[in-house]
Amino acid sequence: MSNARRIIVINPNSTPEVTSAMRDALDDRFLCLDIPEGPATIVTDRDVAEAGPRVAALAAAQEAPLAVIVACFSDPGVAETRAAVPCPVIGIQEAGVAAALALAPRFGIIALSELPIARHRVRLERMGMLERLADEVGLSGVSAYAAGHDPAVYDELLAAGRRLIASGAGAIVLGCGGFGPRRAVLQAALGVPIVDPVLAAAGVALSVTGGQR
Structure with missing residues (x-):
């Protein structure tokens, strides 16, 4: 093609x-x-x-x-x-959050670090979706590559997902395009819908x- x-x-x-x-x-x-x-x-x-x-x-x-x-x-x-x-x-971000809200009343986000969370919240507020955010959890500053490929990151992701579920998230959006290879295994482990925003x-x-x- x-x-x-x-x-x-x-x-x-x-x-x-x-x-x-x-x-x-x-x-x-x-x-x-x-x-x-x-x-x-x-x-x-x-x-x-x-x-x-x-x-x-x-x-x-x-x-x-x-x-x-x-x-x-x-x-x-x-x-x-x-x-x-x-x-x-x-x-x-727009598409991933919209998908999560089609699956659950409240959603959570896993980010690469704490740094982009304020930026994400500004955009969510502009989209009218901030009130339905249960929480956003930042990892320890991993790269876009490590997010989907480094085995050492998995335990961080799992802990972040559990924290979001405890905060009331019924669906979780992966807050980086690099997280995609982790989606299926995280969904199986956490038991809630995990949205790959790509x-x-x-x-x-x-x-x-x-x-x-």
């Missing part, structure tokens, strides 16, 4: 293993790209601000995409990209593009 008329998934960081894991989770209706000049992990507010124009420029350079997914949980560049391309643009955004994209092949 050519690059034209596909759903473009943009990972704003420069870690190819994270992009590869997204590619493995999707099919050939999706073209997964990263940004080599970006940081290995989007961490700071500055990272988010600098990622926005890069995401919009990369999206605008694609040939007639059906939709664009911004595959970072801070949704960098979503507004800029919506202004730059004529197709639907979906942020994974897959949630992919579902939204397919719903508005008719699932074209």
